[in-house]
Structures are given as C-alpha cells and as structure tokens.
C-alpha cells in the first residue's frame with residue numbers, strides 16, 4: 220500500500236458556525252459565504268426566528284443566551300469550528316417593523332455579544348440581501 224501524504228480537500232471535515240434567523244432562504248447563501256470565508260465545508264446552524272433582534276434587546280432572555288452558548292460551545296469544542304457567521308436578512312418575517320439600519324445595528328450588537336462570550340474565535344457579522352429570488356451576503 221502506498222501512503223499518500225497529500226493534503227485533504229479544502230474544508231473536508233471542517234466546520235464553521237452559522238448563527239441567525241431560521242428563514243430557509245438564507246441558509247444556503249450563508250453556508251456558501253462561510254465556506255469561502257473559513258475554508259470550512261459544514262455549517263453548524265443555530266437559528267431562531269429573528270435571532271439578532273432577540274439578542275440585541277436590552278435584556279435578552281437568559282434561557283436564549285444559555286441555549287445559544289451551549290450550542291456554540293459544542294460547535295467550537297467538538298467540531299473545532301473555524302469561525303462564527305452572525306446573520307440577519309432582508310424581508311425577515313420576524314423583524315417586519317425594523318428598518319434596515321436598525322437591523323444592521325442588531326446584527327453588529329449580536330456579533331459583539333457573541334465575541335464577548337467566545338473571545339479568540341473569529342466572529343463575522345453579515346446582512347443577507349434579497350435581489351428577486353437571489354440572495355447575497357454582505358459583510359458588515
């Protein structure tokens with residue numbers, strides 16, 4: 220048997236962490252963004268309806284924070300996550316009343332919160348924009 224010492228394919232069994240809205244339309248663009256950003260194939264996907272709006276509240280639900288912390292912790296400890304994408308998106312059913320500027324502030328605030336919870340891992344805030352049926356990821 221010859222032992223090949225070639226490198227595994229980029230992103231072979233590598234993970235990153237996706238934290239954001241449950242909306243099914245944004246999961247694929249976020250996955251593609253994370254793949255190229257972190258060179259990691261698989262997103263561990265942590266969602267709630269309008270998650271960043273809940274995290275940006277002055278007093279976020281303690282149960283939400285501990286659930287989030289527990290899941291991100293598993294992604295980092297067990298999957299060696301290479302980084303965290305924190306996302307919000309246009310046309311969000313859970314954030315109807317929120318302006319785009321406010322939504323972006325909520326994403327940034329959520330990313331800051333997660334950075335404080337997990338110092339030492341890259342946290343990237345993004346806004347997912349709708350153009351017809353296409354969705355594009357914009358780094359904030």
Ligand SMILES: [Zn+2]
Nearest residue numbers: 240242311312
């Ligand atoms: Zn949404």
